[in-house]
Amino acid sequence: MKRLEFIRDPAKQFPPIDNPLAYNEAKIWHCKFRSLEPLAAFTNLETLIIATYPGPDLSPLSALVKLRRLRILHFPKVTNLAPLGALKCLEALSLETTPGWDASGKKLHMESLAPLAKLTQLKHLCLMSVVGDLAPLKKLKGLETACLSGFPKQEVAAYFEATGICEDAGPQIE
Numbered sequence: 001m002k003r004l005e006f007i008r009d010p011a012k013q014f015p016p017i018d019n020p021l022a023y024n025e026a027k028i029w030h031c032k033f034r035s036l037e038p039l040a041a042f043t044n045l046e047t048l049i050i051a052t053y054p055g056p057d058l059s060p061l062s063a064l065v066k067l068r069r070l071r072i073l074h075f076p077k078v079t080n081l082a083p084l085g086a087l088k089c090l091e092a093l094s095l096e097t098t099p100g101w102d103a104s105g106k107k108l109h110m111e112s113l114a115p116l117a118k119l120t121q122l123k124h125l126c127l128m129s130v131v132g133d134l135a136p137l138k139k140l141k142g143l144e145t146a147c148l149s150g151f152p153k154q155e156v157a158a159y160f161e162a163t164g165i166c167e168d169a170g171p172q173i174e
Contacts, residue, residue: 010032036060049070053072070094081115090122097128124169144166
């Protein structure tokens with residue numbers, strides 16, 4: 001396994017990488033990159049962790065069809081999850097606000113969670129103060145665990161009762 005890792009890189013541009021197909025894991029952690037568009041070339045990635053997604057559009061991720069594990073922490077400009085619907089191999093997905101946002105009650109409001117219902121291989125879902133209508137997620141028949149914070153408590157309770165899914169954060173994506 002080959003891992004690409006950028007931690008707090010101050011560069012504004014994502015650097016050129018020789019042979020992006022050689023990588024199956026990547027971690028882009030609180031970097032200053034203005035765009036993550038180059039990630040679209042890393043089509044063999046199975047695990048991707050991003051902290052501070054810079055843009056308003058997750059489209060570069062839709063090319064990563066081999067992804068099995070995805071964690072995005074802090075993506076304040078994004079409101080549309082549609083590009084994630086292309087990630088049919090995803091087994092674990094964690095979408096989170098920063099701990100400071102969570103503690104202050106700030107939330108990321110998504111236009112719809114329906115694109116996530118297309119992820120038929122998904123077993124573990126964590127939405128930490130990333131909110132929308134939970135109803136489409138009832139279609140995820142293979143889901144084993146879910147962690148849902150920031151939603152009204154009654155709505156979460158009704159969701160877990162209706163689906164029988166275990167309320168748990170699932171495995172850490174690292």
